[in-house]
Every structure is written in C-alpha cells, then in structure tokens.
Amino acid sequence: MELLKQKILREGKVLPGNVLKVDSFLNHQIDPELMQCIGEEFAGRFADLGVTKILTLESSGIAPSIMTGLKLGVPVVFSRKRKSLTLIDHLYSAKVYSYTKNETSEISASKDYITRDDVVLIIDDFLANGQAVQGLLNIVEQAGASLAGVGIVIEKGFQDGGRLIRERGIHMESLAAIASLTDGKVTFKEEQ
C-alpha cells in the first residue's frame, strides 16, 4: 500500500535492535484518515469471504480494525492483554510471549463474541515473530470459528512470523512488508 509506505519512509524512526517506531501515526498518535484508507484496503483484500467478525489485540490493533469493520459492516472484538487473569470464566485465553519485553502475557476474549458460527478476520498493527497473531489464531481455534485470514499493517519480513503463518496455509496480507532496517534505512519487500 503505497500511501502507508510513504508515511513509514517519512515518519518512521529506526531504532537499535531492528525496532521501527511509528508513534506518529499508528502506535501512540493515530492518523484517522490513514486508518480509513487502511480499513478500505483490508476490506478490499478480504472481500467476498463472508467475514462476520474482526478479532484484534489492544491497543494499536483497534484503529485499523474499526475502520475495516466499518467498511465490511461487521463488529470488532479486541482481545485484552494482561499479565495474569483474575477472571477466566467464560473467556478464551492464550499465552503470548513478547521477545521485546521478554515476558509472557495472557490475551483473552469473551466466549460471547467469538462463536463457531463466525468467520473471523484477524487484524494487527505489527507482525514480527508472530506471537500475538498465533495467540489470536489459538482463540479462533478454541471458538471453533472459521478463519478468513490475517491482515497486518506492517510486517517485519526479515523475521519469522509471516513465513510461519503462511506455511500453515493461512491467507495473510500485509500492507507494508519490510525487507530490512539495516543502517537505519527502511527497505520494503517487492510486492508480488
């Protein structure tokens, strides 16, 4: 998605440890118009699949998901992250390991809002090692729901997450796939 890539090149900051910071439009400040374009792009890429629900993870997944949900005419469910669950009744939960934080958190979603009748589109802001998406996939499996696919705003294509998910035969779309962050410079993968 050209608009997104231009925004990353203009405003993204490459930090040590292959970190790409996009706090100016996605992870802290959010650009609503860009989110609307992202929502339209995801809606187009996952059109005609009978999506009934979008599943994402708080907090940065919410804005792109809500715009996609608006365009597809379906509700969004956001999983909550916490270190330990006090209330596990009537929840699906999955453990998610974060390499950057070196900690395991538990993500959860209510059984009321993801059911076996749902066709779920998973959306998240970033994909690196893919731990968060694997957790969301786990929740979809626990619910016995169908999976339409996985939509990622920014994929770190030089890390393993995307490959592992695609190898499972899952329809995954990323709007900007990064090939490298070497020497503080963002290089994108060629679109196929």
Add this chain to the structure above:
Amino acid sequence: MELLKQKILREGKVLPGNVLKVDSFLNHQIDPELMQCIGEEFAGRFADLGVTKILTLESSGIAPSIMTGLKLGVPVVFSRKRKSLTLIDHLYSAKVYSYTKNETSEISASKDYITRDDVVLIIDDFLANGQAVQGLLNIVEQAGASLAGVGIVIEKGFQDGGRLIRERGIHMESLAAIASLTDGKVTFKEEQ
C-alpha cells in the same frame, strides 16, 4: 444521543456495585457504525472550537476518538496505562486511581504529540469518579495546551466525576448520562 441510549437499554447489563457492562458494543466487542455516529455527534458538539488534537486513554477510548478525529480532520493521541513507567523520558505522566480496581496506575503521553500550540479535545468511553479524565486534564496542563472540552460516551451521572469537571468551568458533553442503575434498571438523566 438517542441511538446510543437505545443500544444501552437493549444490550447493557447492570451488575452489582452499580456496574454497567456494555461489552457488546463498546468495551470488548465494538460496533463500528455506532462509533461512527458517536464520532459525528462529538464532532458536532465541539465544532468551531479550533480543535487540533484528540487525547484519549487506551483501550476503550480509541474507537470513539478515532471516529471523532476522522470527522474533525485531526489526529488522535492515546495515553498508555501502566502500573509503573520504565521510560519516563520525554513523557508527560499523571497518576490515575481506579476505584473499581483499587489501584493507582500511571498514564503517559509523549511530549512530541501534545504541545502548547494544541487545542485538545479529551474523549473517553466512561466517566464515573472522573479520575481518568482528571489525569488527561493534568497532561493537557503539563503541555501548556488549550482545552476545547471533554466528550464522554457514557456518564454515570450519579457519581461525582462530571460535577467536579463542570465546576472547573470545563465544557463537558456526555452522550448518555445515567441517572440511576437501581434494581438493575438503567434510567437516563433528562437532556437539558
């Protein structure tokens, strides 16, 4: 806002301790079309005030804020909540006490995105004792920014938060103000 009130009456669940659960459309599952209507309503109520930025709190404040930001054509900044901050450089932070959780958390926002040149509209999903909004107001003050007002989706009008904020002369708008949750029944305040 009639549409919102009808939704609360239809889907809200009153739990012991004056808790109103609206997990089906605001706090866990989100209804994007309703959020769009809410965004349009806030944009109308705070029109012509020169708003340059919306400030909210993760996670449930993000969806109504992003729709308001889209309508007003301004970015959204979401404050992060955490128990303790590891990185306090270049951040405004404020302590927020939660009566329901009986714990104090710290909310923060980057100095890059709220500045003395901004005219800030604060938006949040719920207002009860008003602790979260007081924390956001504190951040606006630290930044030396101007305040356009405070927009709340659901105000628990039988608790103190709204009165305390209005007594400071702040323009506050709530889209559904609840007068009482007695006997499991939602009663709204009369609109003025």
